[in-house]
Amino acid sequence: MGISPGSPSETGKLSTNQRTDAFVQLSDLTVAYGSGVDKVYAVDRTTLNITAGEFVAIVGPSGCGKSTLLKVISGLTPPAAGRVTVDGESVEKPLKNVGMAFQSATMLPWRRTIENILLPLQIVEPHRRSFRRDYSKNRARAEAFLNRVGLKGAGGKYPWQLSGGMLQRASLCRALIHEPELLLLDEPFGALDAFTREELWRVLQFLWLDKSPTVLLVTHDLREAVYLADRIVVMSPRPGRILHEERVPFSRPRKVEDLFCPEASALMQRLRSKIDHRSLEVIEELES
Amino acid sequence: MRTRSTFPFVFPVLLFLVWEIACRSFDISVYILPMPSQFLSTLLENWNGISVHAFQTMKTTLLGFFLGTMIGAFLGIAAGASKTVYQTIYPALVGFYSIPKVALVPIFVIWFGSGTVPAVLTSMMICIFPVLVNVAAGVATTERDLQDVLKSLGANRLDVLRYVSVPRSMPYFFASLKIAITLAFVGTVVSETVAANRGIGTMMVRASADFDVPLAFAGLLLLALMGIAMYAVFAVVERRAVGWAKRDVEFGH
Numbered sequence: 001m002g003i004s005p006g007s008p009s010e011t012g013k014l015s016t017n018q019r020t021d022a023f024v025q026l027s028d029l030t031v032a033y034g035s036g037v038d039k040v041y042a043v044d045r046t047t048l049n050i051t052a053g054e055f056v057a058i059v060g061p062s063g064c065g066k067s068t069l070l071k072v073i074s075g076l077t078p079p080a081a082g083r084v085t086v087d088g089e090s091v092e093k094p095l096k097n098v099g100m101a102f103q104s105a106t107m108l109p110w111r112r113t114i115e116n117i118l119l120p121l122q123i124v125e126p127h128r129r130s131f132r133r134d135y136s137k138n139r140a141r142a143e144a145f146l147n148r149v150g151l152k153g154a155g156g157k158y159p160w161q162l163s164g165g166m167l168q169r170a171s172l173c174r175a176l177i178h179e180p181e182l183l184l185l186d187e188p189f190g191a192l193d194a195f196t197r198e199e200l201w202r203v204l205q206f207l208w209l210d211k212s213p214t215v216l217l218v219t220h221d222l223r224e225a226v227y228l229a230d231r232i233v234v235m236s237p238r239p240g241r242i243l244h245e246e247r248v249p250f251s252r253p254r255k256v257e258d259l260f261c262p263e264a265s266a267l268m269q270r271l272r273s274k275i276d277h278r279s280l281e282v283i284e285e286l287e288s
Numbered sequence: 289m290r291t292r293s294t295f296p297f298v299f300p301v302l303l304f305l306v307w308e309i310a311c312r313s314f315d316i317s318v319y320i321l322p323m324p325s326q327f328l329s330t331l332l333e334n335w336n337g338i339s340v341h342a343f344q345t346m347k348t349t350l351l352g353f354f355l356g357t358m359i360g361a362f363l364g365i366a367a368g369a370s371k372t373v374y375q376t377i378y379p380a381l382v383g384f385y386s387i388p389k390v391a392l393v394p395i396f397v398i399w400f401g402s403g404t405v406p407a408v409l410t411s412m413m414i415c416i417f418p419v420l421v422n423v424a425a426g427v428a429t430t431e432r433d434l435q436d437v438l439k440s441l442g443a444n445r446l447d448v449l450r451y452v453s454v455p456r457s458m459p460y461f462f463a464s465l466k467i468a469i470t471l472a473f474v475g476t477v478v479s480e481t482v483a484a485n486r487g488i489g490t491m492m493v494r495a496s497a498d499f500d501v502p503l504a505f506a507g508l509l510l511l512a513l514m515g516i517a518m519y520a521v522f523a524v525v526e527r528r529a530v531g532w533a534k535r536d537v538e539f540g541h
Contacts, residue, residue, distance in 0.1 A: 074440045096442035106433045110455045110532045119451065123441040158532055178441070 022049035023214045024073065024182065029082035033068045042068045044239035045082065052181070053212040057225035059271065060235030066218040067102075069240070070184045073216065074098050086182060096124060099175035099213070101188040105167035107159035113170050114155030117142045120178040127178060145173040149203050165196035169203065176207060183208075185217040189224065198256045201227045205253055222268045223259050226250075234274045244274035319501050327505040334503070341491040342510055344404075345476055348487065349514075352408040353472040356415025360468070361461060364420040368427025368457065369449055385417040389475055393482045402483035411475030415468040422464035426457025459533035462526035469518045473511055
């Protein structure tokens with residue numbers, strides 16, 4: 001594993017990069033869920049910029065708070081205060097060109113796997129207009145995706161015939177088939193066993209290197225964040241604020257073995273120490 | 289498997305056997321309770337005459353069932369998808385469904401005259417509600433996550449309905465068809481007994497007027513058989529169409 005020159009110096013300091021070329025911009029964003037007395041602030045007055053093609057991981061106590069943040073960015077839920085812009089445009093309704101994957105694969109159970117993967121092409125412009133006409137082409141494209149994630153021949157199966165790992169592979173295919181510029185991942189590998197998870201990191205990195213969409217990954221797994229991300233943002237427990245931000249200097253493609261090198265260990269130690277005690281407990285609870 | 293497939297016939301055969309023996313040993317009058325052998329032979333001997341009535345009832349029922357199912361599914365989707373529609377039509381529908389359908393027949397007769405039309409309308413009316421309630425439940429309980437998958441792609445409400453809510457409600461729809469088809473027979477026969485000159489209902493009214501009790505029982509048996517047949521048809525259709533909802537039950541393996 002190579003380390004890009006001069007990188008470890010960036011550690012620790014909160015960078016408030018106010019560059020305007022950011023693809024995703026969170027400005028003074030407050031995110032809440034629930035209402036009335038049950039109102040909970042998941043994210044509090046947070047500013048974060050993500051450049052096009054960047055892979056950012058948000059680590060911190062998991063739960064509905066982080067999922068809500070992703071829903072706000074994708075436009076599914078309005079923010080309580082502040083603003084989200086994607087590609088220079090303020091997000092006020094669900095975005096068109098975004099891919100999402102959740103902890104549960106959320107496949108439609110009445111569709112075969114390949115038809116589930118084709119779903120975005122039936123919805124997103126300009127694909128939806130030519131979906132029927134280009135059906136065989138679309139199918140070939142979905143098959144190609146299936147091959148790349150190691151699901152060759154599984155397209156004809158129903159979701160309930162697939163294992164959890166296979167479902168998440170299919171879920172990644174569905175999130176990427178319409179070639180979104182922004183990929184939002186909400187702990188997609190959280191429910192998988194360690195080996196499957198590592199295999200899927202490899203698959204995801206492979207897919208990302210190919211098309212380089214901007215990725216925002218919410219996770220509570222530091223190893224996952226270090227393996228995948230260009231930049232890691234540590235958030236405090238509710239109400240979430242950015243505690244720490246750090247670039248991951250390792251060259252790509254990364255390998256799981258790289259996570260055992262001293263630099264990676266030191267990085268994880270550092271991140272871990274930044275996560276405050278309260279959130280650490282939450283994380284350990286979740287990991288056990 | 290061979291033994292299991294005979295199970296459904298064991299109970300009716302035993303019932304008829306006990307019935308036959310009881311009638312013979314207690315010497316029960318044919319005017320009170322005819323023996324199975326009597327009404328079975330009546331059914332076979334008069335098949336030509338009876339089949340006209342059976343065909344009429346079947347035709348009427350299927351037409352009413354088809355119309356009622358369409359209306360029920362349409363209203364069910366609307367009520368499941370929109371709170372406004374739900375709140376607007378639901379109380380009125382519950383009230384409407386609480387009216388005994390037999391009370392509607394005289395009104396239909398005033399409007400359309402006696403015969404096929406009131407019978408079709410009665411069976412249609414009786415089918416709407418169970419289909420509507422089931423489909424509405426299926427549409428309304430669509431998982432948020434599934435909807436979010438589509439919405440995050442920029443899907444509009446119609447897309448969500450078309451690709452998620454409606455397919456998702458299909459198991460509910462097909463389950464309700466099995467209830468609706470049996471109720472449709474009730475609607476038809478009720479109307480036929482009041483105002484018609486053909487159909488099993490009419491036949492049974494005439495039979496009881498003539499004290500032809502075996503013929504009346506033959507009518508009952510025929511209704512039961514038609515009900516079972518149609519139920520079986522829709523059970524097969526259900527398994528074909530929404531097998532995905534049944535998972536491990538002999539589907540896809």
